Amino acid sequence: MEYKKDFLHAIVEEDLKSGKYQEIITRFPPEPNGFPHIGHAKSIYINFGLARDYNGRCNLRMDDTNPTTEDTKYVEALKDAVKWLGFEWDGDVRYTSNYFQKLYEYALQLIKMGKAYVDSVSEEEMRELRGTVTEAGKRSQYANRSVEENLDLFERMKNGEFQDGKHVLRAKIDMAAANMKMRDPLLYRIKNVHHHRTGDTWCIYPMYDFAHCLSDYIEGVTHSICTLEFENNRDIYDWVIDTLGLEPPRPYQHEFARLAINYTVMSKRKLLELVEGNHVSGWDDPRLPTIAGLRRRGYTRESILNFCESVGVAKANSVVDVAQLEFCIRDDLNKKAPRVMCVIDPLKVTIENYEGSEELEASCYPADVAKEDSRKLPFSKEIYIERDDFEENPPKGYFRLTPDQPVRLKHAYIITCKEIIKDANGKIIEIRAEYHPDSKSGQDTSGIKVKSAIQWVEASSAKRVELRLYERLYKNEQPQGLEDLNPDSLHVIKNALIEPAVIEQKPDERFQFERQGYFYADPIDYTDANPVFNKIVSLKDSWKKKEQKQPASKPKQKVKPVQVDGEVAPMSQEEQALFDRYTSKLGLNSEVANTIARDADLASFYSEALAVANSPITLANIVANEVARELKEQGAIKLSAKQVAQLVAMIDDATISSKIAKEVFEQMVKTAKDPKQIVEEQGLVQISDPAVIEPIIDEVIAKNPDNIAKYKAGNTKLSGFFVGQVLKATGGKANPKIVNKLVAEKLKSI
RNA sequence: UGGGGUAUCGCCAAGUGGUAAGGCAACUGGUUUUGGUCCAGUCACUCGGGGGUUCGAAUCCCUCUACCCCAUCCA
Numbered sequence: 001m002e003y004k005k006d007f008l009h010a011i012v013e014e015d016l017k018s019g020k021y022q023e024i025i026t027r028f029p030p031e032p033n034g035f036p037h038i039g040h041a042k043s044i045y046i047n048f049g050l051a052r053d054y055n056g057r058c059n060l061r062m063d064d065t066n067p068t069t070e071d072t073k074y075v076e077a078l079k080d081a082v083k084w085l086g087f088e089w090d091g092d093v094r095y096t097s098n099y100f101q102k103l104y105e106y107a108l109q110l111i112k113m114g115k116a117y118v119d120s121v122s123e124e125e126m127r128e129l130r131g132t133v134t135e136a137g138k139r140s141q142y143a144n145r146s147v148e149e150n151l152d153l154f155e156r157m158k159n160g161e162f163q164d165g166k167h168v169l170r171a172k173i174d175m176a177a178a179n180m181k182m183r184d185p186l187l188y189r190i191k192n193v194h195h196h197r198t199g200d201t202w203c204i205y206p207m208y209d210f211a212h213c214l215s216d217y218i219e220g221v222t223h224s225i226c227t228l229e230f231e232n233n234r235d236i237y238d239w240v241i242d243t244l245g246l247e248p249p250r251p252y253q254h255e256f257a258r259l260a261i262n263y264t265v266m267s268k269r270k271l272l273e274l275v276e277g278n279h280v281s282g283w284d285d286p287r288l289p290t291i292a293g294l295r296r297r298g299y300t301r302e303s304i305l306n307f308c309e310s311v312g313v314a315k316a317n318s319v320v321d322v323a324q325l326e327f328c329i330r331d332d333l334n335k336k337a338p339r340v341m342c343v344i345d346p347l348k349v350t351i352e353n354y355e356g357s358e359e360l361e362a363s364c365y366p367a368d369v370a371k372e373d374s375r376k377l378p379f380s381k382e383i384y385i386e387r388d389d390f391e392e393n394p395p396k397g398y399f400r401l402t403p404d405q406p407v408r409l410k411h412a413y414i415i416t417c418k419e420i421i422k423d424a425n426g427k428i429i430e431i432r433a434e435y436h437p438d439s440k441s442g443q444d445t446s447g448i449k450v451k452s453a454i455q456w457v458e459a460s461s462a463k464r465v466e467l468r469l470y471e472r473l474y475k476n477e478q479p480q481g482l483e484d485l486n487p488d489s490l491h492v493i494k495n496a497l498i499e500p501a502v503i504e505q506k507p508d509e510r511f512q513f514e515r516q517g518y519f520y521a522d523p524i525d526y527t528d529a530n531p532v533f534n535k536i537v538s539l540k541d542s543w544k545k546k547e548q549k550q551p552a553s554k555p556k557q558k559v560k561p562v563q564v565d566g567e568v569a570p571m572s573q574e575e576q577a578l579f580d581r582y583t584s585k586l587g588l589n590s591e592v593a594n595t596i597a598r599d600a601d602l603a604s605f606y607s608e609a610l611a612v613a614n615s616p617i618t619l620a621n622i623v624a625n626e627v628a629r630e631l632k633e634q635g636a637i638k639l640s641a642k643q644v645a646q647l648v649a650m651i652d653d654a655t656i657s658s659k660i661a662k663e664v665f666e667q668m669v670k671t672a673k674d675p676k677q678i679v680e681e682q683g684l685v686q687i688s689d690p691a692v693i694e695p696i697i698d699e700v701i702a703k704n705p706d707n708i709a710k711y712k713a714g715n716t717k718l719s720g721f722f723v724g725q726v727l728k729a730t731g732g733k734a735n736p737k738i739v740n741k742l743v744a745e746k747l748k749s750i
Numbered sequence: 751u752g753g754g755g756u757a758u759c760g761c762c763a764a765g766u767g768g769u770a771a772g773g774c775a776a777c778u779g780g781u782u783u784u785g786g787u788c789c790a791g792u793c794a795c796u797c798g799g800g801g802g803u804u805c806g807a808a809u810c811c812c813u814c815u816a817c818c819c820c821a822u823c824c825a
Contacts, residue, residue, distance in 0.1 A: 005764095006763090006764095029825095030825095031824085031825050033824090033825085063825070065824095065825080066824060066825075068824095069824075069825090123822090123823065126823080127821075127822090130821055131821070132751085132752085132821060133751065133752050133753070133820075133821060134751050134752050135752085136752095137821085164823085165823065168823055177753085178752055178753040178754085179752095179753055179754070179820075180752090180753075180820050180821050181753095181754095181820065181821095183821080186822095186823055188823090189823040190823080191823085205823095207823075207824085207825090208824070208825045209825095212825085226825095228755070228756090228818075228819070229818090229820085229825095230819090230825085231754055231755060231819070231820085232753080232754055232755095232819070232820050233820090233825095234754090235754090255755085257756085257818095262761085310762080310763095310773060310774075311762055311763085311773095311774095312762065312763050312764085312773090313763095314756095314762090314763070314764095315755070315756065316755095316756050316757065316762095316763090316818095317755090317756070317757095317817080317818055317819090318756095318761080318762060318763090319761075319762090320761070320762055320774090321760085321761040321762075321774065321775070323761080323774060323775060324761075324762070324773080324774050324775085326774095327773085327774060328774095330786090330787095331787095334786075334787060335787095339784075339786095366782085366783090366784070366786085366787070367782085368782085368786095368787055368788060369787080397785095399785065400785095408783055409783095410783060410784075411783075441783065442783090444783090450783080451785090452783085452784080452785070453783040453784070454784090455784080512784085512786085514784055514786090515784045515785080515786070516784090539784075539785095539786050539787095540785090540786065540787095541785070541786085542785055542786090543785040544785085545785095546785085563798075563799045563800085563814090563815065563816090564799090564814085564815060564816090565799075565800070565813095565814060565815075566813090566814045566815060567814085568813065568814075589802070589803095590801090590802090591801055591802040591803090591811090591812065591813090592802065592803080592811090592812090594801095594802090594812070594813085595802080595811070595812050595813090598812085599812095621802090621803055621804090621811095622803090624802080624811060624812075625802085625803050625804095625810060625811045625812090626810085626811085627811095628810095628811055628812080629810065629811065632811090657804095657805090658803085658804060658805090659767080659804080659805090659806095662767090662804090662810085707769070710769080711769095715769070717769060717795075718769055719806095720768050720769075720805090720806055721768060721769050722768090723768065723805070723806070724767085724768030724769095724806080725768080727768075727805095728768080735805090736804085736805045736806075737805050738805090739805075740805045740806080741805085
């Protein structure tokens with residue numbers, strides 16, 4: 001694959017390469033209990049994207065195990081979202097509820113294995129029995145029911161003989177598990193409710209932890225990708241599949257960090273609160289991060305997809321700057337949207353020396369956009385310009401119309417201000433101007449230099465339009481609740497004026513209103529009598545920024561948080577004794593001594609090896625680093641002390657370098673061979689002869705003229721690069737100390 | 751507090767013992783009939799802190815710190 005790989009792509013690629021799977025199957029498994037938002041888009045993009053990238057398949061599965069919160073209207077919204085983003089699920093839409101019968105049979109199997117039981121304690125009691133994060137829980141008195149009794153009870157649960165909450169089916173795992181999720185998790189609960197798909201067929205419904213892994217298995221899913229908060233659930237996922245002894249290929253769960261964006265909220269609860277409290281106009285309110293909202297706002301699928309790609313996939317909880325999303329839509333629309341002129345806050349301009357009217361041909365795209373189209377622009381002596389584009393007392397650097405500064409009317413003529421007309425309150429209500437007949441756009445011979453070209457509309461032909469200008473929904477970067485809502489997130493402009501072609505010819509749905517931003521014809525409220533446009537996003541505006549910055553340019557100082565150094569647990573008496581012996585008798589440095597003394601396994605290994613080796617320091621270094629790693633990763637040390645002692649001897653007599661020693665150590669662990677044998681078999685003996693090394697250095701230098709130049713230019717860090725190259729060329733066998741010295745000399749001499 | 755995770759620029763994010771990628775944002779300058787776009791350039795001697803191992807550490811070891819998740823009959 002050409003592009004940059006995230007960790008999920010890396011896992012899939014590895015699994016395919018190793019032959020673990022012939023083909024990958026992923027799935028997007030939403031619960032149909034809310035409207036999809038841009039966080040779902042990320043998940044959709046990951047799951048469908050993975051399938052696309054590796055010629056696999058991706059299912060769309062409604063995870064409908066909780067009939068009390070779910071509804072078919074959400075199912076439709078979810079399907080729409082996937083389709084709109086341009087993805088196709090494999091086969092039909094799947095439903096966990098389709099597997100209820102199979103799931104039930106698996107549960108029976110677990111009961112028969114003695115791995116599941118019907119519990120009948122109250123909810124409250126169950127909570128108490130579960131224990132806390134620091135205390136183990138206790139099994140309820142019902143846990144030792146016989147298989148027959150469990151089977152009977154479960155059957156009756158299914159038959160609807162009990163009220164909700166009377167009994168549950170639980171897995172029999174471990175009430176003392178450190179992972180709370182493993183303390184006999186619930187598998188089934190009784191819910192005498194109507195399910196939106198299975199109707200009244202079932203009175204018991206499976207829990208997520210039981211249904212999800214098995215649904216994945218049933219569908220042949222290979223990579224079950226979910227968000228970080230399910231990390232603890234992975235143990236149950238594996239337990240269910242392992243305990244049932246399901247044949248491979250089986251699915252494995254992998255977790256990534258869900259998407260968060262600043263100045264907005266993504267949780268179902270908070271979104272619901274906004275909609276139900278009428279703080280927004282509905283699920284498709286253009287200020288919402290819902291797919292429906294984004295669509296109504298005018299975001300394109302390409303922009304959303306690019307956004308998902310650009311934020312990447314990782315495991316760190318992070319909050320993406322909304323500016324990144326805005327960049328994506330601007331970037332997309334810049335290439336696509338026709339440019340038209342709209343005046344939001346009109347100021348009348350009368351061109352005194354212009355008589356009659358004409359139609360100007362105006363291109364819809366600037367020269368740098370590879371599209372071509374044009375429209376007719378009526379022109380006469382009465383026009384409107386943006387109020388902002390005239391200043392009687394302009395600030396420094398103002399490029400637009402002023403009493404002394406002419407300006408070009410985009411696609412038309414240059415005008416000069418002649419007179420300012422104000423009302424009784426001193427508000428400017430009209431500009432009287434003159435145009436320069438020889439300055440017509442495209443055939444300008446006037447020689448007048450203007451600093452900018454502004455948008456305008458001709459008075460008699462302009463159409464009135466409604467504009468909905470959106471700002472961020474929240475005023476806080478990381479909003480908590482309703483109190484953080486931005487009271488000015490919506491501005492409705494009833495009387496904006498737009499050039500007639502936009503309304504009469506409807507050349508597109510999305511436009512760039514020149515110099516202002518991208519707008520979208522509202523798909524619902526737009527009518528010919530009352531055209532409505534939603535602002536998708538503003539154009540970048542470096543002038544506004546410059547203006548605003550002047551007063552508020554305070555140098556922000558970076559406050560580094562104080563790093564508290566916690567207390568180190570004191571050593572036990574025995575540890576202290578060992579530590580003292582290591583440092584005073586054996587000459588170990590305190591850090592290495594500390595590492596070994598505090599770890600009983602390392603200490604015993606060390607003392608064992610010490611008996612057969614007589615190089616306490618080198619040995620200690622290996623124990624405190626390599627052996628410690630092995631112990632950490634494997635949970636046990638499989639090497640004999642003698643083998644390690646042998647390795648130490650080879651380091652001490654310079655047979656091998658410490659770099660090679662690490663490599664040998666890893667092989668010793670893997671193959672259980674003696675280090676001597678490994679070194680012999682692979683010819684790993686260190687090369688220390690300068691006569692052998694020098695030509696290799698010369699070769700490396702000759703091969704890297706660019707880096708030599710950089711080195712000469714002062715990048716002295718590059719010496720490490722050359723050492724590395726030489727070492728690589730010798731398969732790591734060159735004596736690094738000597739290489740280092742020789743490289744330094746060579747580099748100095750050139 | 752037990753367990754599970756995560757920390758690399760203002761915001762995302764590569765990097766798996768050998769030159770700290772890239773994008774967004776920001777800032778210069780150039781082009782421009784959009785203060786847009788585009789182009790050129792600047793922006794981490796350092797990777798949460800402190801030690802250790804190594805010729806060489808963001809990467810290996812020890813240790814400390816901060817943040818997130820888990821004690822729903824939700825998913």
